[in-house]
Amino acid sequence: SQKIEQNSEALNIQEGKTATLTCNYTNYSPAYLQWYRQDPGRGPVFLLLIRENEKEKRKERLKVTFDTTLKQSLFHITASQPADSATYLCAPGGSYIPTFGRGTSLIVHP
Amino acid sequence: DGGITQSPKYLFRKEGQNVTLSCEQNLNHDAMYWYRQDPGQGLRLIYYSQIVNDFQKGDIAEGYSVSREKKESFPLTVTSAQKNPTAFYLCASSMGLAGTVQETQYFGPGTRLLVL
Numbered sequence: 001s002q003k004i005e006q007n008s009e010a011l012n013i014q015e016g017k018t019a020t021l022t023c024n025y026t027n028y029s030p031a032y033l034q035w036y037r038q039d040p041g042r043g044p045v046f047l048l049l050i051r052e053n054e055k056e057k058r059k060e061r062l063k064v065t066f067d068t069t070l071k072q073s074l075f076h077i078t079a080s081q082p083a084d085s086a087t088y089l090c091a092p093g094g095s096y097i098p099t100f101g102r103g104t105s106l107i108v109h110p
Numbered sequence: 111d112g113g114i115t116q117s118p119k120y121l122f123r124k125e126g127q128n129v130t131l132s133c134e135q136n137l138n139h140d141a142m143y144w145y146r147q148d149p150g151q152g153l154r155l156i157y158y159s160q161i162v163n164d165f166q167k168g169d170i171a172e173g174y175s176v177s178r179e180k181k182e183s184f185p186l187t188v189t190s191a192q193k194n195p196t197a198f199y200l201c202a203s204s205m206g207l208a209g210t211v212q213e214t215q216y217f218g219p220g221t222r223l224l225v226l
Contacts, residue, residue, distance in 0.1 A: 034214060036215075041198075041220070041222075042219060042220065043200050043202070043217030043218055043219055043220050044153075044200075044215075044217050045217070046214050046215065046216070049214060089152070089153070093213055097155060097158070097168065097169075098143065098155065098158070098213060098215065099155075100152055100153045101152060102151065102152035103152060
């Protein structure tokens with residue numbers, strides 16, 4: 001069955017550093033992959049979509065990579081700020097039913 | 111303002127009672143979804159609908175029912191058969207179907223259901 005793995009442990013970093021979150025998937029080959037941000041008590045918000053033929057996608061301080069050989073996507077936030085603290089979900093796409101990873105909590109300390 | 115709304119924000123259910131959660135969107139999206147989220151857990155798909163008058167079961171449909179009579183609306187009923195309904199319920203919509211690049215989902219603010 002399809003499986004999406006995101007680090008269940010929270011990632012703690014200092015303000016100004018680069019945060020890197022990992023999404024691994026198995027048993028399928030998504031044509032694209034999405035990243036969402038979720039704040040406590042709120043619905044997820046779409047951030048970025050990267051297609052299988054794109055190695056890297058950037059949006060302001062965000063960067064996403066997609067390695068279809070490793071079956072992995074990395075999500076980077078450069079110059080992180082306390083306001084970036086949230087849970088980040090990955091969602092490999094292309095399957096008939098939408099699926100989300102459990103998310104990784106990012107905590108940016110001032 | 112275009113968006114997706116859910117009501118109420120908090121809902122209390124008594125034992126044996128059916129309750130209905132509202133979800134409305136004015137984004138002109140074809141597809142709509144209902145998810146359940148438990149503390150510290152990911153999103154679990156309850157039901158989804160790709161077009162009006164059609165809907166499909168997700169991973170955890172037992173104890174829930176939906177309808178899609180209008181494009182804008184996708185209400186979820188939590189029936190008395192759902193023995194553990196306490197959770198955060200999220201509704202979402204997307205322009206296109208799951209499996210296409212138009213499946214980027216736009217989520218509502220959520221409804222928190224509590225059992226009395």
